[in-house]
Amino acid sequence: MLENKETVENIEQFLESASNNFGRELAHEMSLNVSWAKKQGHDFKIVVPMDHGNFATVLLVTSAFVRSYEVSKKRKVIVDQFLVGKSECRQMLELMESFER
Incomplete structure (x- = not known):
C-alpha cells in the first residue's frame, strides 16, 4: 500500500502541474x-x-468505495463515490496489487 502522506504530496504535485487551480482543488x-x-x-x-x-x-480505490476524479486545464469533475459492496472493493484492491507484482 502507498504511504498516506507521500501519496497526498504526489497527488498534489501531479495535479498542480496538470491544471493550476483545478488541480489544487482536486488535490485538496x-x-x-x-x-x-x-x-x-x-x-x-x-x-x-x-x-x-x-x-x-x-x-x-478503498476497501469501502471507489471514486473517480477527472481534471483538465478547463474543468474539474469528481464522479461521486459509487458504493459497491466491501467485498467487491476488497477484490479490486487485491487485483490492483497483483498487477504490481
Missing part, C-alpha cells in the same frame, strides 16, 4: 478522501490510468 478533495479512508482504517490505492498531458483521470 482527494486528500480529504484519503484522510477519511485512513481514519476509517481502510486500505487504499491511487491509480492514474490516463494522463494525456491536458487531461488526466485519477482513481481512489
Whole structure:
C-alpha cells in the first residue's frame, strides 16, 4: 500500500502541474478522501490510468468505495463515490496489487 502522506504530496504535485487551480482543488478533495479512508482504517490505492498531458483521470480505490476524479486545464469533475459492496472493493484492491507484482 502507498504511504498516506507521500501519496497526498504526489497527488498534489501531479495535479498542480496538470491544471493550476483545478488541480489544487482536486488535490485538496482527494486528500480529504484519503484522510477519511485512513481514519476509517481502510486500505487504499491511487491509480492514474490516463494522463494525456491536458487531461488526466485519477482513481481512489478503498476497501469501502471507489471514486473517480477527472481534471483538465478547463474543468474539474469528481464522479461521486459509487458504493459497491466491501467485498467487491476488497477484490479490486487485491487485483490492483497483483498487477504490481
